[in-house]
Amino acid sequence: MKIRYLGHAAFEVVLDGKRILVDPWITGNPKSPVKVGDVSADIVIVTHDHGDHGFDDAVEIAKKGATFVSIFEIATKAGEKGAKDTVGMNIGGPAEIKGLKIALTQAFHSGTANPTGVVVIGKEGSFYHAGDTGLFGDMKLIGEIYHPKVAMLPIGSHFTMDPVEASYAVQFIRPEIAIPMHYGTFPILTGTPEKFQEEVRKRAPETKVIALKPDESIEV
Ligand SMILES: [Zn+2]
Incomplete structure (x- = not known):
């Protein structure tokens, strides 16, 4: 599994040979290393319809052949805007999409x-992208049921968890790797990866924190 950070809450993951984009806010994202015209994917997932999570760009990417995955109402809207292949889901057990298992989770936002958040499971690995959310205790169940290898968690504060809350999320989920997101893009998102790392060390020292810079990738 290869994970590339596209800034803010946007990630490109290659898993079992499929390219997945989550929350691909590219146009207008000051941290984006790519242009929407240069991006393609097999699956594009949007966790919610706030502008900084890339609905419009996701529709553009879906028009080039990606399957658009989101909660039912957002997927329907994507279809109306011209996305040809949409899968509208809801919070619950996974659907199988292009050979991967994809489950939407709750998000407090x-x-x-x-x-929603989203869990994606393949043969080579799995990840949980929490979307934008506050902390909630049932993240523990996401860890217990799906054992995501990697968790992408918002740490910016104000609209989502801050580094302290996100460290409790890590304690609940127990991933091998936690990647912070949704910080630093705007001055209001004050949480830092350094503080997150410090807090995770206190509560879940077995989890490795990897703060990716935009355009950086890891292979796990
Ligand atoms: Zn949001």
């Missing part, structure tokens, strides 16, 4: 449709 807002949006015109219910916001």
